[in-house]
Amino acid sequence: xxxxxxxxxxxxxxxxxxxxxxxxxxxxxxxxxxxxxxxxxxxxxxxxxxxxxxxxxxxxxxxxxxxxxxxxxxxxxxxxxxxxxxxxxxxxxxxxxxxxxxxxxxxxxxxxxxxxxxxxxxxxxxxxxxxxxxxxxxxxxxxxxxxxxxxxxxxxxxxxxxxxxxxxxxxxxxxxxxxxxxxxxxxxxxxxxxxxxxxxxxxxxxxxxxxxxxxxxxxxxxxxxxxxxxxxxxxxxxxxxxxxxxxxxxxxxxxxxxxxxxxxxxxxxxxxxxxxxxxxxxxxxxxxxxxxxxxxxxxxxxxxxxxxxxx
Amino acid sequence: xxxxxxxxxxxxxxxxxxxxxxxxxxxxxxxxxxxxxxxxxxxxxxxxxxxxxxxxxxxxxxxxxxxxxxxxxxxxxxxxxxxxxxxxxxxxxxxxxxxxxxxxxxxxxxxxxxxxxxxxxxxxxxxxxxxxxxxxxxxxxxxxxxxxxxxxxxxxxxxxxxxxxxxxxxxxxxxxxxxxxxxxxxxxxxxxxxxxxxxxxxxxxxxxxxxxxxxxxxxxxxxxxxxxxxxxxxxxxxxxxxxxxxxxxxxxxxxxxxxxxxxxxxxxxxxxxxxxxxx
Numbered sequence: 001x002x003x004x005x006x007x008x009x010x011x012x013x014x015x016x017x018x019x020x021x022x023x024x025x026x027x028x029x030x031x032x033x034x035x036x037x038x039x040x041x042x043x044x045x046x047x048x049x050x051x052x053x054x055x056x057x058x059x060x061x062x063x064x065x066x067x068x069x070x071x072x073x074x075x076x077x078x079x080x081x082x083x084x085x086x087x088x089x090x091x092x093x094x095x096x097x098x099x100x101x102x103x104x105x106x107x108x109x110x111x112x113x114x115x116x117x118x119x120x121x122x123x124x125x126x127x128x129x130x131x132x133x134x135x136x137x138x139x140x141x142x143x144x145x146x147x148x149x150x151x152x153x154x155x156x157x158x159x160x161x162x163x164x165x166x167x168x169x170x171x172x173x174x175x176x177x178x179x180x181x182x183x184x185x186x187x188x189x190x191x192x193x194x195x196x197x198x199x200x201x202x203x204x205x206x207x208x209x210x211x212x213x214x215x216x217x218x219x220x221x222x223x224x225x226x227x228x229x230x231x232x233x234x235x236x237x238x239x240x241x242x243x244x245x246x247x248x249x250x251x252x253x254x255x256x257x258x259x260x261x262x263x264x265x266x267x268x269x270x271x272x273x274x275x276x277x278x279x280x281x282x283x284x285x286x287x288x289x290x291x292x293x294x295x296x297x298x299x300x301x302x303x304x305x306x307x308x309x310x311x
Numbered sequence: 312x313x314x315x316x317x318x319x320x321x322x323x324x325x326x327x328x329x330x331x332x333x334x335x336x337x338x339x340x341x342x343x344x345x346x347x348x349x350x351x352x353x354x355x356x357x358x359x360x361x362x363x364x365x366x367x368x369x370x371x372x373x374x375x376x377x378x379x380x381x382x383x384x385x386x387x388x389x390x391x392x393x394x395x396x397x398x399x400x401x402x403x404x405x406x407x408x409x410x411x412x413x414x415x416x417x418x419x420x421x422x423x424x425x426x427x428x429x430x431x432x433x434x435x436x437x438x439x440x441x442x443x444x445x446x447x448x449x450x451x452x453x454x455x456x457x458x459x460x461x462x463x464x465x466x467x468x469x470x471x472x473x474x475x476x477x478x479x480x481x482x483x484x485x486x487x488x489x490x491x492x493x494x495x496x497x498x499x500x501x502x503x504x505x506x507x508x509x510x511x512x513x514x515x516x517x518x519x520x521x522x523x524x525x526x527x528x529x530x531x532x533x534x535x536x537x538x539x540x541x542x543x544x545x546x547x548x549x550x551x552x553x554x555x556x557x558x559x560x561x562x563x564x565x566x567x568x569x570x571x572x573x574x575x576x577x578x579x580x581x582x583x584x585x586x587x588x589x590x
Contacts, residue, residue: 098423
């Protein structure tokens with residue numbers, strides 16, 4: 001991986017700084033996480049649009065709703081593990097239920113913190129966030145998608161939860177790629193099997209798809225970066241045309257991408273599925289990529305899962 | 312004198328309407344709704360800059376009902392002030408009414424969906440911060456319950472308000488001493504309440520939450536101290552206005568019977584006569 005690849009969180013902060021310079025109604029709120037989110041430049045360059053609230057996520061989300069209800073677009077940023085748990089009621093009530101224009105930006109999501117343990121992992125966030133009416137949920141796959149998504153959110157009026165990882169991830173896209181909000185991105189075409197992934201697992205899904213192709217198995221690889229709204233059409237089409245689906249996510253096997261896909265295909269065109277994710281246990285202490293490997297979220301195991309489904 | 316009399320008469324009318332809609336809906340939070348009435352009347356009929364014809368006016372003062380369960384008197388106030396038609400109140404508690412059992416922004420004049428306790432002060436801090444950062448001179452008023460003070464998030468919000476010198480923020484605590492399970496000091500002590508807010512950098516004032524003159528004077532005089540948010544601890548009586556409801560925990564969410572409604576209305580009418588005869 002090239003050193004020049006910036007993490008998604010840095011792509012987010014660079015982009016939101018650019019957008020906020022053009023729009024005084026964009027605010028960034030954080031909870032003693034300015035270095036963790038990489039918000040130092042924003043804090044220095046736009047102090048009037050930056051609000052530090054200390055270690056108090058519940059208050060931060062409520063305050064963000066208050067700022068948003070005065071006609072602003074507020075990005076409240078910090079570790080996903082805390083925003084998706086500690087302040088969940090504020091997300092549910094003050095943001096989603098109230099329909100306040102707040103974007104909850106959870107950085108260092110999933111197992112990004114590696115050996116720091118389950119307190120710092122967010123493997124339940126898709127599951128809970130997607131059940132709040134009115135709240136969109138996005139997991140970008142790389143820096144380019146993060147940038148485009150951030151620009152979109154800077155101009156949108158809908159509440160959203162966005163989760164991104166801590167470390168640099170290999171590029172899946174390039175700067176010319178465009179994304180339609182709410183639509184999945186098909187990265188590889190094929191009619192033998194579909195591999196659907198989101199967030200940092202997209203890269204591994206794509207690797208698996210490429211290797212399968214070398215073995216004569218034509219896998220369709222789909223980046224489902226928008227978990228809500230969900231692109232049902234693309235999922236149903238994949239079920240109809242490929243009859244086998246593997247889902248891959250940096251999330252509990254309960255309630256996340258695999259569950260979403262299963263909910264849709266079971267009601268439209270049931271097909272055999274494999275749901276790859278973190279099982280119902282506390283994650284082992286290891287580096288993020290080692291954790292991916294251990295739980296089978298990298299190419300090797302994705303390929304095995306695909307073959308098990310097919311043969 | 313006349314203004315105070317006008318407000319007291321309004322408060323009687325609001326109490327009657329509050330009891331009526333709870334009776335019609337066969338549900339509601341009677342005690343807390345009644346203890347907040349005078350505070351709401353002072354704010355909505357005297358203190359706040361609001362325009363029912365333009366409820367989204369960016370310059371309006373903001374009010375957040377953090378103790379969302381007092382919704383029946385809140386709806387009654389909004390109807391009496393012209394934000395919603397009075398007959399809409401008759402749909403309260405009925406199938407698919409726009410009026411929920413806690414406040415929502417579907418109702419003109421309401422700023423925040425509330426009902427889960429301990430949320431309003433943070434949202435108020437956000438509004439007051441936005442006003443400061445964007446050069447607006449509206450004030451933000453947040454009404455909280457005393458039992459609600461048990462929620463830890465309130466102290467996070469109180470600290471932030473003090474830290475950012477939000478003198479455009481006024482918290483009012485409806486200190487009626489009772490929560491659903493009993494006296495606040497027996498369920499889980501919240502005292503010394505004033506000192507908690509002072510420690511977070513607030514100016515704290517104690518007031519009689521049923522004395523209209525004192526309420527309007529205190530609320531209009533905010534901020535009391537430049538650079539400090541104001542906390543008004545309004546001493547109230549749960550169920551205020553109806554003798555058999557006052558200070559009785561069973562009336563937290565008890566619904567009056569038809570006879571009790573008649574008795575309560577009679578008692579409130581008598582009180583109105585006394586006010587009318589005041590010099």
